[in-house]
Amino acid sequence: MKFAIVVNVLRENALVLARQLAAWLAVRQIEYVFEALSAEKLHLEPSAPIEELSTQCDAFISLGGDGTLLFTSHYAVTKPVIGVNVGFLGFLTEFTQAEMFSAIEQVVNGTNTIHTRSQLEATVFFDNEVHQFRALNDVVIEKGAYPRIPTFIIKLDGELLSSYRADGIIIATSTGSTAYSMSAGGPIIAPKSSVFVITPICPHMLTVRPIVISDEKIIEVSVDAPDGLFPMNCDGNLKKMLNPQESITVKKSSVLINLVANESRSYSEILRSKLLWGREHNFGQQPADHLYE
Numbered sequence: 037m038k039f040a041i042v043v044n045v046l047r048e049n050a051l052v053l054a055r056q057l058a059a060w061l062a063v064r065q066i067e068y069v070f071e072a073l074s075a076e077k078l079h080l081e082p083s084a085p086i087e088e089l090s091t092q093c094d095a096f097i098s099l100g101g102d103g104t105l106l107f108t109s110h111y112a113v114t115k116p117v118i119g120v121n122v123g124f125l126g127f128l129t130e131f132t133q134a135e136m137f138s139a140i141e142q143v144v145n146g147t148n149t150i151h152t153r154s155q156l157e158a159t160v161f162f163d164n165e166v167h168q169f170r171a172l173n174d175v176v177i178e179k180g181a182y183p184r185i186p187t188f189i190i191k192l193d194g195e196l197l198s199s200y201r202a203d204g205i206i207i208a209t210s211t212g213s214t215a216y217s218m219s220a221g222g223p224i225i226a227p228k229s230s231v232f233v234i235t236p237i238c239p240h241m242l243t244v245r246p247i248v249i250s251d252e253k254i255i256e257v258s259v260d261a262p263d264g265l266f267p268m269n270c271d272g273n274l275k276k277m278l279n280p281q282e283s284i285t286v287k288k289s290s291v292l293i294n295l296v297a298n299e300s301r302s303y304s305e306i307l308r309s310k311l312l313w314g315r316e317h318n319f320g321q322q323p324a325d326h327l328y329e
Contacts, residue, residue, distance in 0.1 A: 118130075173216070198244075
């Protein structure tokens, strides 16, 4: 068993944890390779470019927040990813720092379970080539610096759904429903639900609402505007500046992401702890034991 390690080098506590991890693996004679930029910051070896790690390693360890996990999962392709939360929210990262070593032991022993997540695949034609980009969370087309409100034309399986005058359009997986889409008013969708959600950003129409669709649908998006350039982002990374009338196609990717699951927590518990659900009910209350002091 050989692990690829990707670290958020901007977080000092992630660097400290990475050094502890390297020492722990070395004592147990478990092979590992650091992603090149992580290794440079840590002054540790061995290392390899992140593009090569999926062919060299059996599993990945992500030390950071949800952004680090999204970055890691892109290069892990289908290899299992252990997400260790060294960030803030940590909605996708399954394990705390205290749980990291036991999670690795489970993977080494083959006793772990996997959460399989669907991805989006965005296809756009430019430079005389077809380009494809994958996203675990979402594909976002937005107005960027365009000074007016553009119109986003959306088709499902070739049939017109609607024309949205808005600041942008978010197409999210069930995994990504708790990210940008939720901030824009989209619904929370349980993982492994076979659906996508299309969420407009600040629509200039009172009747426009997010829509949940089957993940078997093929979504086509174009921007109707006289001029301007419109950013297309996949999981928060700029992939293309779209021209007016330029069309992109978004559908379910054939490549799945495999996240090592934390069996000690449930999705309901994640919603309560990460989104603070139910806290308003208990706000200001003291434990019942206090009544008998």
